[in-house]
Amino acid sequence: MATLADHARAQTAPALETLRRLARQPSVAATGEGIGECAALVGRLFEEAGARVAVHTLPGAAPLVIAEFAGESGRTLLFYDHYDVQPPDPLHEWTSPPFEPTVRDGRLFGRGVGDNKGDLVSRLAAVRAVQAARGRLPCRVVFLVEGEEEIGSVHFGAYVRRHAAALRAEGCIWEFGQRDVRERLQVTLGVKGICYLDLEVHATSRDLHSSLGAIVDGAGTRMAWALASLKDPTTGRVLVDGFYDRVREPGPRELEATRRLPFDEEELKRQLGVDRFIGGLTGFDAHRQLLYAPTCTVCGIESGYTGPGSKTVLPRRARAKVDFRLVPDQDPEEIAQLVRRHFARFGLDVSVTLLGGERAHRTDLDDPFVALVSGVAAEATGREVVVLPTSAGTGPMHDLAAAIGAPIASIGTSYWGARAHAPDENIRLADFEETVGLMARLIERFAEVA
Numbered sequence: 001m002a003t004l005a006d007h008a009r010a011q012t013a014p015a016l017e018t019l020r021r022l023a024r025q026p027s028v029a030a031t032g033e034g035i036g037e038c039a040a041l042v043g044r045l046f047e048e049a050g051a052r053v054a055v056h057t058l059p060g061a062a063p064l065v066i067a068e069f070a071g072e073s074g075r076t077l078l079f080y081d082h083y084d085v086q087p088p089d090p091l092h093e094w095t096s097p098p099f100e101p102t103v104r105d106g107r108l109f110g111r112g113v114g115d116n117k118g119d120l121v122s123r124l125a126a127v128r129a130v131q132a133a134r135g136r137l138p139c140r141v142v143f144l145v146e147g148e149e150e151i152g153s154v155h156f157g158a159y160v161r162r163h164a165a166a167l168r169a170e171g172c173i174w175e176f177g178q179r180d181v182r183e184r185l186q187v188t189l190g191v192k193g194i195c196y197l198d199l200e201v202h203a204t205s206r207d208l209h210s211s212l213g214a215i216v217d218g219a220g221t222r223m224a225w226a227l228a229s230l231k232d233p234t235t236g237r238v239l240v241d242g243f244y245d246r247v248r249e250p251g252p253r254e255l256e257a258t259r260r261l262p263f264d265e266e267e268l269k270r271q272l273g274v275d276r277f278i279g280g281l282t283g284f285d286a287h288r289q290l291l292y293a294p295t296c297t298v299c300g301i302e303s304g305y306t307g308p309g310s311k312t313v314l315p316r317r318a319r320a321k322v323d324f325r326l327v328p329d330q331d332p333e334e335i336a337q338l339v340r341r342h343f344a345r346f347g348l349d350v351s352v353t354l355l356g357g358e359r360a361h362r363t364d365l366d367d368p369f370v371a372l373v374s375g376v377a378a379e380a381t382g383r384e385v386v387v388l389p390t391s392a393g394t395g396p397m398h399d400l401a402a403a404i405g406a407p408i409a410s411i412g413t414s415y416w417g418a419r420a421h422a423p424d425e426n427i428r429l430a431d432f433e434e435t436v437g438l439m440a441r442l443i444e445r446f447a448e449v450a
């Protein structure tokens with residue numbers, strides 16, 4: 001008799017065709033290209049598999065797809081994915097065109113195959129494998145698929161609050177997951193938040209002759225002062241009053257798990273092109289800071305003249321973009337307010353606009369769901385599994401966790417060489433097949449929990 005693993009293997013080839021179909025459909029959140037079409041296609045893929053599908057909309061937002069598969073038990077496993085992708089630029093650096101998914105050397109190349117259309121399809125294939133093996137799913141499975149992940153999940157919080165009842169679940173698998181350089185599958189339990197600010201200084205009514213610099217400060221100088229006031233240059237500590245008040249330090253279990261993670265300091269420095277980390281941090285201290293410390297980064301500055309040669313000008317206006325990566329329990333709106341107060345206190349007339357905010361989230365390492373997911377991953381792959389208490393990146397995990405109150409873990413089809421967001425984005429076909437089997441097993445085991 002065919003086992004679940006046999007059914008999962010049998011699903012891999014048709015799933016690969018489904019993935020090619022999905023990856024051929026552009027869905028660039030940044031420009032809006034193909035977003036509506038892709039949402040409709042995702043809805044059709046779920047309908048073809050027997051799900052009840054709702055495609056929701058909000059004014060000015062990319063559609064949100066919720067697909068529900070009924071099951072024997074009342075328990076619900078929720079999958080969070082996104083159908084949008086990063087822009088494919090620079091186009092000339094792709095070996096094959098980004099929206100013509102192509103297999104080479106056991107890998108599938110194309111924009112979005114790794115981030116995260118491959119994950120989405122591997123999970124759908126797992127549902128089909130379990131359906132084929134036993135007729136009916138042993139638990140409910142719900143897919144939540146958004147179309148704005150790559151632009152900061154702008155409307156995700158509003159969507160999730162509105163449809164919280166449909167998203168009720170006892171556990172959630174998040175969108176991403178990779179195999180590290182030693183081929184160990186990573187299970188990630190958290191993300192940082194973000195507070196993204198647009199700063200503007202209007203110093204004078206127009207650009208002035210810089211001889212007036214004797215009596216007037218230009219916008220460029222004022223912006224430089226404002227930015228420099230945010231951070232201690234030696235330690236990197238953020239100097240905004242109250243910034244650290246709500247920071248929840250990592251617990252002993254999180255630190256212990258972090259110590260077990262690989263952290264190749266020299267290799268990382270080589271990759272990043274730096275010879276030291278902020279504050280001269282080394283070893284575990286640097287790793288701890290990467291995962292658990294909030295950040296302050298000037299992402300861009302614009303003011304005055306930067307063309308060839310010299311132009312003596314006192315610029316009227318300066319603009320900067322600054323992001324703060326937040327940790328639990330910092331609140332982006334509050335951070336924006338603290339920054340406004342900080343500038344005001346130093347007499348710096350800077351207008352501060354909050355462009356986007358998300359709170360950080362970390363699932364409890366001791367939650368039984370974490371043991372279930374990492375246990376199934378180890379069984380299904382026969383390899384060591386690495387649990388990361390958090391990623392250094394950001395995603396809308398807090399919004400979803402707040403709405404469903406269930407543990408969230410991220411595990412997926414990707415690997416160390418997947419080139420997400422870059423030209424020649426790819427996944428390995430063997431990883432794709434492995435993930436289909438793993439997810440099918442997870443659905444079965446999740447349903448068995450009393």
Ligand SMILES: [Zn+2]
Pocket residue numbers: 086115150420421
């Ligand atoms: Zn991405």
